[in-house]
Amino acid sequence: MNSMMEKMMSMMMKPEDMPEMMNMMMDKMFSEMSGEDRIQFMSTMMPKCMDMIFAELDDDSREKVARDFMGRMSDKMEDQL
Incomplete structure (x- = not known):
């Protein structure tokens, strides 16, 4: 029983895999949209x-995140102008 639980846990996504997995999910989802x-x-x-x-x-922290996010969005939008 314990080895089965360990096997299941090893198959689960690890936190360090999340960004890559999220990118793949978003790419798939957006590729199917107009x-x-x-x-x-x-x-x-x-x-x-x-x-x-x-x-x-x-x-x-909220202010720091907001400033960082606005900087990134502003840079992206500016690239388009």
């Missing part, structure tokens, strides 16, 4: 995701 669907998804989900992230942070 451009309009992607825009709608991002404009709907981004605020919800940010609200969940900010709810877990203290004021100082």
